[in-house]
Amino acid sequence: MDTIGRLRNILRDALQIGSRADALRTDSRLLDSIPEFDSMAAVTILAMIEEEFGFTVADDDVGAEMFETLGALATYVESRG
Amino acid sequence: MTDTDSVFGARFIRGTQGHLFVMLRRPAGACTGRCVLFVPPFGEEMNKSRRMYALTSSALAKAGHASLMVDLRGTGDSEGEFGDATWSGWIEDIGTAVRWAKDEGWAVDRVLALRLGCALAAAACASLPLTVSRSVLWQPLFEGKRFVTQQLRMRVMSSEMADGREKVSELRARLAAGECLEMGGYAMSPSMIDSLDALGESGQAERLGHIHWYDIVRDPVPQSGTPAKADLTMLGAASIVPQQVVGDPFWSTVEIVVLPQLISSTVTVLAGSV
Numbered sequence: 177m178d179t180i181g182r183l184r185n186i187l188r189d190a191l192q193i194g195s196r197a198d199a200l201r202t203d204s205r206l207l208d209s210i211p212e213f214d215s216m217a218a219v220t221i222l223a224m225i226e227e228e229f230g231f232t233v234a235d236d237d238v239g240a241e242m243f244e245t246l247g248a249l250a251t252y253v254e255s256r257g
Numbered sequence: 258m259t260d261t262d263s264v265f266g267a268r269f270i271r272g273t274q275g276h277l278f279v280m281l282r283r284p285a286g287a288c289t290g291r292c293v294l295f296v297p298p299f300g301e302e303m304n305k306s307r308r309m310y311a312l313t314s315s316a317l318a319k320a321g322h323a324s325l326m327v328d329l330r331g332t333g334d335s336e337g338e339f340g341d342a343t344w345s346g347w348i349e350d351i352g353t354a355v356r357w358a359k360d361e362g363w364a365v366d367r368v369l370a371l372r373l374g375c376a377l378a379a380a381a382c383a384s385l386p387l388t389v390s391r392s393v394l395w396q397p398l399f400e401g402k403r404f405v406t407q408q409l410r411m412r413v414m415s416s417e418m419a420d421g422r423e424k425v426s427e428l429r430a431r432l433a434a435g436e437c438l439e440m441g442g443y444a445m446s447p448s449m450i451d452s453l454d455a456l457g458e459s460g461q462a463e464r465l466g467h468i469h470w471y472d473i474v475r476d477p478v479p480q481s482g483t484p485a486k487a488d489l490t491m492l493g494a495a496s497i498v499p500q501q502v503v504g505d506p507f508w509s510t511v512e513i514v515v516l517p518q519l520i521s522s523t524v525t526v527l528a529g530s531v
Contacts, residue, residue, distance in 0.1 A: 189475060207418070215414035216509060219407050235425035238410050240417040 179250045186224045187246075191217055202247030207240055218243060231256045261285065263318030272353045274346060275336030279354050281363065282314045283323040292363040293317060293527050294355065294389075295326040296370035296378040299404070300339075300443045302508040303332065306371055309507055313369065313520050320528040323363050327354035340437050340444030344380070344452035351381040367527050368392040368465060372508055373404055376456050382464035392465040393523050396473050396506070401456030408440040462494040469526045471500045471519065473507075 177185075180202060188197035191212040200206075207213055221243075222233050233256075242252045264283050269276040281292075295310050297303040314324040328335040329350045331342035355365045368389050370378040375397040382389050398404055409425045416423040432438060437446045462468060500522065507514035 192475075215411045215418060218414040219410045222410060223407065235406075235409075235429070238413050238425055240414070 179253055180246065182228055183225075183246060183250055183253065186221060186228060190220045190224055200246050202245065202250065204246045205244065206246060206249065207243040213243070225253060229253055229256070263315055265314075269334075270353065270357045272330060272335070273349050274330055277330065277336070277350055277353060278328040278334035279357060280326045281323060281358060281361070282318050283363070284318045284321050286321070288321050288323060290323075290362055290364060291367070292323040292325050292358055292365045293367045293369055294351070294365045294378070295324055296351065296368060296374040296381070297326070297329065297332070298370075298372040298374040298508055300441055302372055305510065305513065306508045308513050308515055309371075309520065310369075312515060313523055316520055316524045317528060320524055322528050324369075325354060325358045325363065325365060327351065338444070340446050343446075343448050344377070347377060348381045348384050351377070352385045352387075355385065355387060366390050369395070369523065369527065370397075371395040372398045373401070373453075375399060376401065376461065379461040379465055380456075383461065387464070389464060389466045391467040391469070391526065393469045393471065393526050394465075395471050395519065395523075396508070397470055399457045399461060401453035403457075405450055405453050408445065412438070412440045465494060468494050468497045469500055469523075470497050471502055471523070473502050473504050473516065473519065475503070475505065477501065477503055 184197045184200055187200065187206070187210075188194065191197075191210060193210065193212060196210075207218075222238065226232055237252070242249055263285055265280070266282075267278065267280045270279055271277075295314070297310075298306060310326060314326070317324050327350055329342065329347045330337035331339035335350075358365060365387060366389060368378045368382070368391075370392065372395070375394040376399045378392065378394075379399070381387065406425075409428050412428060413423050413425055428438060432445075432447045432450050435447055437444050439445070502516060502519045502522065504516040504519065505514045507516060
């Protein structure tokens with residue numbers, strides 16, 4: 177499964193959005209578009225990304241930019257590969 | 258306050274730094290005189306999980322067992338400010354509550370704890386004259402650094418969502434400089450942060466007796482020996498029985514969530530000889 181697919185699964189589980197996750201595309205906005213997306217959800221997603229992809233998110237990487245779109249999040253994850 | 262199976266009592270007792278609110282539920286009928294100590298999780302997770310603790314307490318009483326819970330200083334109805342609380346102070350509070358229960362005729366010999374409360378329970382058992390035969394740990398969290406990182410990240414994300422701009426490294430620097438920071442609605446002192454950061458660096462769970470480790474998962478996952486062998490060694494535990502319960506993480510959900518299967522399984526362990 178590609179990065180986008182794995183991130184969709186993480187978002188589905190962390191945000192409990194079910195089939196709505198299937199509709200997310202690379203340009204789908206996350207942070208200010210999904211009602212369930214609050215600060216606690218963001219932290220949960222980061223923890224799940226760390227476990228799924230096997231790296232630690234650097235302190236100063238944490239911020240709104242990485243969650244702007246699904247594509248932005250995937251770009252960040254792949255940059256840490 | 259009574260139901261048909263239990264008697265619930267709550268009162269203030271004198272702690273080392275102010276009054277502590279303690280709650281003890283005992284069976285209405287005959288019982289052993291032994292008691293389960295409930296150790297709360299950190300911050301808002303406690304408020305989210307009170308219902309689970311209350312229902313478990315009632316179920317234990319129905320099975321003939323008492324349970325003891327204390328609001329640690331700076332939390333719940335106990336005196337003090339959260340920002341002034343220290344990890345060692347909380348251990349003292351647990352000791353105060355346990356001694357009070359003993360004076361009332363109830364000997365603590367088992368533990369139920371949730372998330373970071375598991376680390377606190379382990380630290381208390383290691384520091385206090387307390388012999389625990391078995392413990393039930395719900396979603397244990399022993400790595401304090403990871404918890405602190407999550408709290409800092411949550412603050413950064415909250416700030417960014419409100420059009421603010423903070424960095425985790427800057428927050429860490431402010432804590433190192435002695436500043437108390439609000440995280441998740443709670444004032445976190447540098448002392449508390451230092452104590453949490455130090456958790457998980459050595460064997461901690463030797464005094465928790467036989468541990469039943471519960472992971473709460475939304476979807477069942479194949480259990481490959483959770484916790485990992487490395488965790489067992491790191492914790493220094495005598496034995497760990499991994500369990501898995503499907504359900505929502507009730508300590509962090511928006512609505513109050515109850516997991517009946519977790520309660521039932523927990524009571525079976527704590528009340529029996531499993």
